[in-house]
Structure formats: C-alpha cells, structure tokens
Amino acid sequence: MSDLPRVTVWNEYRQEKTDEPVRQLYPEGMHAPIAKYLEAEGLSVRVATLDEPEHGLTEEVLSQTDVLTWWGHRFHGDVDDAIVERVHQRVLDGMGLIVLHSSHFSKIFKRLMGTFCGLYVRNVAEKERVWVVNPAHPIAAGLGDYFEIPHEEMYGEPFDIPPPDALVFVSWFAGGEVFRSGCCYHRGHGKVFYFRPGHETYPVYHQPEVLRVIKNAVLWAAPSDGIDQRPDRTTIKGVNRREPLEALS
Amino acid sequence: MSDLPRVTIWNEYRHERKDEPVARIYPEGMHAPIAKYLEAEGLTVRTATLDEPEHGLTEEVLAQTDVLTWWGHAAHQEVSDEIVDRVHQRVLDGMGLVVLHSGHFSKIFKKLMGTSCGLYWRSVGEKERIWVVNPAHPISEGVGDYFEIPHAEMYGEPFDIPEPDALVFVSWFPGGEIFRSGCCYYRGHGKVFYFRPGDQVYPIYHQREVLHVIKNAALWAAPSDGIDQRPDRTTIKGIQRPHPLEALS
Numbered sequence: 088m089s090d091l092p093r094v095t096v097w098n099e100y101r102q103e104k105t106d107e108p109v110r111q112l113y114p115e116g117m118h119a120p121i122a123k124y125l126e127a128e129g130l131s132v133r134v135a136t137l138d139e140p141e142h143g144l145t146e147e148v149l150s151q152t153d154v155l156t157w158w159g160h161r162f163h164g165d166v167d168d169a170i171v172e173r174v175h176q177r178v179l180d181g182m183g184l185i186v187l188h189s190s191h192f193s194k195i196f197k198r199l200m201g202t203f204c205g206l207y208v209r210n211v212a213e214k215e216r217v218w219v220v221n222p223a224h225p226i227a228a229g230l231g232d233y234f235e236i237p238h239e240e241m242y243g244e245p246f247d248i249p250p251p252d253a254l255v256f257v258s259w260f261a262g263g264e265v266f267r268s269g270c271c272y273h274r275g276h277g278k279v280f281y282f283r284p285g286h287e288t289y290p291v292y293h294q295p296e297v298l299r300v301i302k303n304a305v306l307w308a309a310p311s312d313g314i315d316q317r318p319d320r321t322t323i324k325g326v327n328r329r330e331p332l333e334a335l336s
Numbered sequence: 337m338s339d340l341p342r343v344t345i346w347n348e349y350r351h352e353r354k355d356e357p358v359a360r361i362y363p364e365g366m367h368a369p370i371a372k373y374l375e376a377e378g379l380t381v382r383t384a385t386l387d388e389p390e391h392g393l394t395e396e397v398l399a400q401t402d403v404l405t406w407w408g409h410a411a412h413q414e415v416s417d418e419i420v421d422r423v424h425q426r427v428l429d430g431m432g433l434v435v436l437h438s439g440h441f442s443k444i445f446k447k448l449m450g451t452s453c454g455l456y457w458r459s460v461g462e463k464e465r466i467w468v469v470n471p472a473h474p475i476s477e478g479v480g481d482y483f484e485i486p487h488a489e490m491y492g493e494p495f496d497i498p499e500p501d502a503l504v505f506v507s508w509f510p511g512g513e514i515f516r517s518g519c520c521y522y523r524g525h526g527k528v529f530y531f532r533p534g535d536q537v538y539p540i541y542h543q544r545e546v547l548h549v550i551k552n553a554a555l556w557a558a559p560s561d562g563i564d565q566r567p568d569r570t571t572i573k574g575i576q577r578p579h580p581l582e583a584l585s
Contacts, residue, residue, distance in 0.1 A: 192574065
C-alpha cells in the first residue's frame with residue numbers, strides 16, 4: 088500500500104441518467120469529477136455505483152478500500168442491508184467513510200449515528216457560506232476563513248445527529264439558517280466525516296474548494312494503523328480476558 | 337408532572353429466577369433494590385421486565401416514563417425489535433436512558449451507539465476502584481474522588497463505543513485493566529448514560545454509592561424540556577422549510 092489512501096467513490100448514479108438538468112452538470116456522473124480530482128492529487132481511486140452487482144462494494148473491493156465516499160439521495164432504500172452491514176463492519180475495522188450531502192439519510196450513516204439524521208431543507212438556489220470553525224483541523228487545510236457556494240440547496244438546524252467529535256464547518260444561508268456542515272466522528276477503528284454540500288442540480292462537485300475539502304477529508308479518514316483484522320477484535324463480541332495483566336492474589 | 341422524573345426500572349429478570357446464587361442476592365430481582373432506593377429518594381418509580389407482555393414497555397408505560405433504566409444480560413435477543421424501535425424513538429424524543437453493566441450488548445444500546453459495543457471481561461471477583469474523572473458533572477455529585485466495589489466482574493478496554501460526550505468515571509482493576517465506566521451521550525432530544533457496575537453474582541445494587549450514582553444519572557437524564565411530540569420533529573424525516581427566515585432577493 089502506498090502512503091496515500093486507496094479511495095472508492097460511491098455514487099447512487101441514477102439522477103444523472105434520468106434528470107436532464109443533472110445530466111448536463113454531470114454527464115459522467117457526480118462521482119466522475121470527484122474521482123478525477125483525487126486521481127490528479129495522486130490517490131488510487133476507483134468508483135462504484137448502486138446498479139452494479141453488490142452495488143460495486145464486493146468484499147474484494149472493500150478489502151482494497153481505505154476510504155469510501157458516499158453520495159445517495161432518492162434510492163437509499165435500494166441499498167441492500169447485507170452490503171450496509173459489510174460497509175459498517177469495515178468502518179468499525181478502520182476504513183474511513185466520507186458521507187456527502189443527502190447521504191445524511193443513507194442507511195450506512197444512520198446505522199453509524201444511531202439517530203434519525205433528519206434536518207430542514209429548502210431548495211431555492213440560495214447562497215451558502217461555509218465557515219471554518221476549527222482552523223487547526225486537517226480537513227480545513229488551505230481554506231481560509233470561509234468559502235462560498237453561489238447556489239445551493241439549504242440544509243438547516245435542527246440536524247438530528249450525535250454531537251460531532253469534532254466540528255469543522257458551519258454553513259450560513261442567505262435565508263437565515265445555519266447548519267453543522269462538517270462533522271467528524273470516530274466509530275470503532277474508523278473515522279467518519281459528514282460534508283454537507285452537493286445538491287445534484289448545482290455544479291458543487293466542480294468547485295475547487297469543495298473538492299479540496301473532500302481530499303482533505305479522505306486523508307484525515309485514512310486508517311491510522313491499518314485495518315484491524317484480528318480475529319478477537321472487539322467489534323465482533325465480548326472477549327474473556329482470563330489472564331490478568333497483573334497477578335491477582 | 338412533578339419536578340422529579342418518573343423512572344421505569346427495566347430488568348431482564350431471568351438469572352434471579354434460575355440461578356440460586358443470584359436469587360439469594362436478589363430474591364425480588366435486581367430491579368427491586370434500585371426501585372426501592374429511588375422511591376425512597378422521592379422519585380416516581382415503576383418496574384418492567386422481559387417476560388411481561390410487550391416486555392412491560394407498552395406505549396402507555398413509555399408515555400409516562402421520563403427515564404428508563406436497563407439491565408439485560410443473557411436474553412438480549414429475546415427483546416422484540418418493535419419494542420426496541422419504540423424505546424429508541426422515545427429516547428430521540430427526549431426520554432433519558434440509563435444502561436447498566438451487561439446492557440452494553442443490549443439491542444437498544446447498540447442501536448443508539450451504532451458500534452458493536454464489544455469489550456474485554458473477566459469474572460474472578462476482583463476489586464474495582466471507580467475514579468471520578470469529571471467532578472463537575474452532576475452524575476458524580478456526592479461520590480468523592482473514588483469509590484470501591486469489593487468484588488466485581490472486570491470489564492476492560494478496548495470498549496467499542498463512540499467517544500462519550502462526557503466521561504464521568506474510569507474504573508481501575510487490580511488485574512491491570514481500566515475501563516470507561518460512566519459515559520454520557522446526547523442522542524436526539526434524549527440523554528443516555530452507560531454505567532458499568534452490576535454483575536448479577538455480586539451484591540452491587542445493594543451498595544449505597546452505586547445506587548446514588550443511578551439516582552444522579554436518572555436526574556441528569558431527565559428530559560430538559562419535556563418530551564418532543566411535535567408532529568414535524570426532525571427525528572422522523574427531512575422537512576421542507578419553504579419560507580426563509582430572512583427575505584431572499
């Protein structure tokens with residue numbers, strides 16, 4: 088394995104084929120500009136989509152994935168529970184997971200969060216200003232105080248997630264709402280980052296700042312110490328530690 | 337509703353009826369000493385057990401429960417998924433949940449945490465010293481620097497839980513392990529506290545300090561602002577916010 092993580096960019100990839108405005112923005116799918124950017128930055132990238140066998144997330148693919156990015160929207164319910172369990176286990180074993188935009192309602196994110204992950208929404212192409220609230224965090228590298236997305240769908244609080252282990256971005260919306268747009272979690276041996284921007288009817292994944300954040304997040308979420316494959320790893324079950332570390336009288 | 341929370345003490349209540357050593361320690365069930373203590377402290381208390389219809393957790397009972405405590409061990413799988421979903425929804429709406437000891441592997445705790453909740457353990461009756469690591473926290477009120485349990489089952493790290501939103505207790509064991517024994521979480525509108533002590537073969541729920549912590553936890557976990565029953569509460573789904581709070585040009 089090289090020093091840079093191996094990334095799998097997962098995309099629902101249906102609206103690009105059925106909705107003309109989306110197809111115009113992303114003729115090769117929303118995964119394409121993300122994959123191309125990460126590849127240009129030197130990472131090993133593959134893509135996987137919902138309509139492939141096993142959604143493109145076979146055991147073999149996951150065993151070669153250090154960080155998985157996830158974009159889904161209308162078809163969360165079509166993702167097979169067995170694949171969700173497989174991804175969940177891989178995250179707990181150490182794989183990073185970057186959850187984008189409407190994937191706040193994906194099965195895998197809800198499974199990892201344990202909450203419903205609901206939020207408020209309005210889609211009138213208003214301006215979003217993404218503020219950096221944790222400038223020391225590696226995911227904020229290279230961004231300055233904030234960046235703007237000219238036209239976006241609004242997401243507003245309350246957002247029903249666990250308090251993040253680190254909060255990196257807070258979005259301001261012209262209509263008056265705020266939103267926790269960059270949320271870090273540690274789950275098992277794995278790292279999870281939720282990143283808000285990315286509505287399919289705007290060219291958000293063509294914007295350099297957004298792509299930079301995704302790259303930063305991928306580097307942050309890469310396994311700190313490889314993937315834990317110990318047969319007695321605690322993500323499976325309780326383990327009897329019969330032999331104490333100190334002698335018991 | 338009085339100022340003090342209405343508590344429901346849930347217990348699997350099987351060991352006490354089948355295992356003679358457990359029956360001797362808890363002839364009326366492990367829930368009995370907890371319920372009696374909280375009642376004597378002025379709280380409104382009821383009990384519920386696995387083998388009652390709907391495990392004693394009907395819609396009506398939950399509607400009158402501000403804080404639920406949970407002890408389960410050998411029969412987690414016999415808890416119906418429907419009841420787990422009901423409790424989960426109630427927690428996200430604001431009900432407090434105090435998860436005791438082997439409840440770390442209960443369906444409701446795992447569902448709320450999103451991780452496997454595995455750990456290491458050893459049952460040889462060794463001493464446990466429970467250190468207060470957050471003396472400002474209301475759950476450690478009246479505890480002092482630490483308290484001891486003469487004979488307990490050991491639980492050791494790694495414990496596969498999300499980073500707690502507040503860590504209140506850390507246990508020391510003479511065999512060489514440590515454990516995060518008092519962990520606070522915010523989930524939706526609800527508060528969750530995991531408290532480690534309580535193996536059924538030791539008289540732990542007769543011990544004053546343990547009961548005091550459970551009382552503190554019940555008071556802390558009580559809903560801050562009642563139970564959220566708004567029909568548009570975000571624990572159900574995303575919600576259109578078509579009208580911005582500020583005029584959009």
